[in-house]
Amino acid sequence: MSLNVSNLTVHHGAICAISQVSLAVPTGKLAAIIGSNGAGKTTLLRTLSGLKNPSSGSMMWMGEKIVGIKPEALVRRGISHVSEGKSVIPELTVRENLELGAIWRRNAKESKESIDQVVSIFPRLGERIKQRADTLSGGERQMLAIGRAIMSKPKLLLLDEPSLGLAPLVVEQIFQTIRDLTTSMNLTVLLVEQNAMGALKIADLGIVLNLGKVVAVNHAQALIDDPAVRAAYLGY
Amino acid sequence: MDLLNTFLIGVTAGTIYGLMAISMVLVWRSTRVVNFAQAGMALLSTYFGYEAVTRLGSFWIALPVAMIGGALVAALVEMILIRLLVKHSTSGPIAGVAPIIATLGLLGVIRSVSAMIWGGQDVRIVGPVSNDGFTINGTTLVFSPLKLLILVTVLVLMLILSIVFQKTNIGLALRASAHAPEIARLSGVKVDWVRTLGWALSGAAGAVAGMFQTVNGNGTLSPDSIEFSLLLVSGFIAAVIGGLDSMIGAVIGGLVLGLMISFVLMYVSSGLFFIAPFVILLTVLFIRPQGLFGAKAARRA
Numbered sequence: 001m002s003l004n005v006s007n008l009t010v011h012h013g014a015i016c017a018i019s020q021v022s023l024a025v026p027t028g029k030l031a032a033i034i035g036s037n038g039a040g041k042t043t044l045l046r047t048l049s050g051l052k053n054p055s056s057g058s059m060m061w062m063g064e065k066i067v068g069i070k071p072e073a074l075v076r077r078g079i080s081h082v083s084e085g086k087s088v089i090p091e092l093t094v095r096e097n098l099e100l101g102a103i104w105r106r107n108a109k110e111s112k113e114s115i116d117q118v119v120s121i122f123p124r125l126g127e128r129i130k131q132r133a134d135t136l137s138g139g140e141r142q143m144l145a146i147g148r149a150i151m152s153k154p155k156l157l158l159l160d161e162p163s164l165g166l167a168p169l170v171v172e173q174i175f176q177t178i179r180d181l182t183t184s185m186n187l188t189v190l191l192v193e194q195n196a197m198g199a200l201k202i203a204d205l206g207i208v209l210n211l212g213k214v215v216a217v218n219h220a221q222a223l224i225d226d227p228a229v230r231a232a233y234l235g236y
Numbered sequence: 237m238d239l240l241n242t243f244l245i246g247v248t249a250g251t252i253y254g255l256m257a258i259s260m261v262l263v264w265r266s267t268r269v270v271n272f273a274q275a276g277m278a279l280l281s282t283y284f285g286y287e288a289v290t291r292l293g294s295f296w297i298a299l300p301v302a303m304i305g306g307a308l309v310a311a312l313v314e315m316i317l318i319r320l321l322v323k324h325s326t327s328g329p330i331a332g333v334a335p336i337i338a339t340l341g342l343l344g345v346i347r348s349v350s351a352m353i354w355g356g357q358d359v360r361i362v363g364p365v366s367n368d369g370f371t372i373n374g375t376t377l378v379f380s381p382l383k384l385l386i387l388v389t390v391l392v393l394m395l396i397l398s399i400v401f402q403k404t405n406i407g408l409a410l411r412a413s414a415h416a417p418e419i420a421r422l423s424g425v426k427v428d429w430v431r432t433l434g435w436a437l438s439g440a441a442g443a444v445a446g447m448f449q450t451v452n453g454n455g456t457l458s459p460d461s462i463e464f465s466l467l468l469v470s471g472f473i474a475a476v477i478g479g480l481d482s483m484i485g486a487v488i489g490g491l492v493l494g495l496m497i498s499f500v501l502m503y504v505s506s507g508l509f510f511i512a513p514f515v516i517l518l519t520v521l522f523i524r525p526q527g528l529f530g531a532k533a534a535r536r537a
Binding site: 049051070071072075076080081083087088089090091092096099100101103104106148152 | 409412415416418419421422423424425427
């Protein structure tokens with residue numbers, strides 16, 4: 001298991017956002033985390049990337065404890081977090097947003113190679129490389145956000161609602177790309193989604209959160225077939 | 237000839253105000269604090285420059301000494317005072333205001349301390365070249381070799397600063413941390429360190445503005461001199477006119493202010509010396525509350 005979380009509890013002030021959450025994701029697998037609003041999905045990702053400190057519990061990544069380590073240090077250990085709502089910097093150009101992802105590597109040549117790699121994955125970004133990010137469409141921004149994460153050479157990718165606010169066709173594209181990247185780069189991925197069906201379809205395993213607790217963990221397909229999950233989260 | 241004179245004086249003063257405005261913008265961008273102590277820090281750096289010029293005899297050695305001194309003072313202020321205040325003032329009615337009020341207090345402290353060390357009499361900094369005006373066709377301008385030198389030096393420094401910001405990784409880290417600190421951190425930028433760097437750059441820019449403001453005036457320096465009050469007021473107003481967030485805006489704000497003051501003094505009344513900048517500020521704020529170069533939407537803090 002490359003990612004191992006046990007008994008994780010996180011508070012926002014006095015409110016308990018997630019409580020005693022345990023989960024494990026093997027290397028190279030894509031885990032979809034589904035659940036309704038306020039289930040604690042975003043909090044879980046923010047805690048994993050170091051933006052938020054847990055109240056108790058442990059988080060292990062590649063056999064090492066990562067509780068209390070800052071986000072800027074976790075990036076250097078291969079953890080990349082694409083936060084909610086198209087996490088790009090609108091005032092910077094597409095190229096600068098990408099360069100930012102590789103900035104800690106301090107290697108101009110590697111950074112250039114990574115840009116070529118991202119452009120080959122998202123040719124649209126290549127066409128718009130000199131434009132400011134605020135001129136991009138919603139889908140292109142999400143590509144850029146994922147591209148920036150790839151620039152950091154991640155081993156663990158944390159994606160928070162990449163489908164938010166995108167047209168159905170674009171959502172399908174983005175999901176397919178996430179699936180392809182997981183396989184081709186041997187990434188471990190945690191994908192938080194409201195679009196439960198779309199996420200489970202591309203995932204290896206599914207984790208259902210409700211009111212800050214894990215209520216189901218199973219193979220993604222098994223969750224799709226589970227009548228209770230279907231009724232509660234897939235809407236049929 | 238009057239017209240040319242007035243224009244050139246305005247431009248020279250304007251670039252100094254612009255530099256002071258840049259130093260306020262750098263602080264605003266890195267910590268979202270309006271730093272009223274900026275002119276005080278510039279004053280202190282200028283005293284460092286005075287010490288260097290007195291002991292070593294060269295303005296061109298004193299200038300970098302002042303810049304380094306200014307950078308260190310600013311970095312310390314950020315690390316010791318501002319970082320603590322920003323961290324601890326997250327709730328309550330004075331949350332957002334506490335760091336700003338603290339900078340007002342700091343301005344007072346710096347002025348008093350400077351007065352204790354250097355006060356009593358005006359000290360003098362001699363400029364590197366003559367401040368006697370050029371003579372063209374028998375007419376002597378106010379525009380002098382010193383003013384030309386100030387103009388060129390400030391423009392070169394601004395050019396270097398803009399290259400650093402646009403073309404280097406440090407510049408990218410500074411801009412990313414200013415616009416979106418969380419995304420910067422998630423990309424591996426050590427934002428705390430970058431903030432300190434922003435303050436240090438600001439301190440260095442303020443030091444140059446202080447040194448030039450002194451030699452461009454009558455060369456004397458005192459904690460309550462009119463030159464430094466003008467630097468504080470003009471730097472702040474130029475930054476606000478420019479939108480507080482934009483370096484180009486700061487430069488243009490400085491130039492607009494320098495030219496307006498110069499023309500008002502020449503053609504309207506010299507009694508409006510301290511009123512003119514505020515009239516310009518209010519006019520701009522009425523027409524464009526976000527400043528000439530500010531983004532329309534309020535930025536996420």
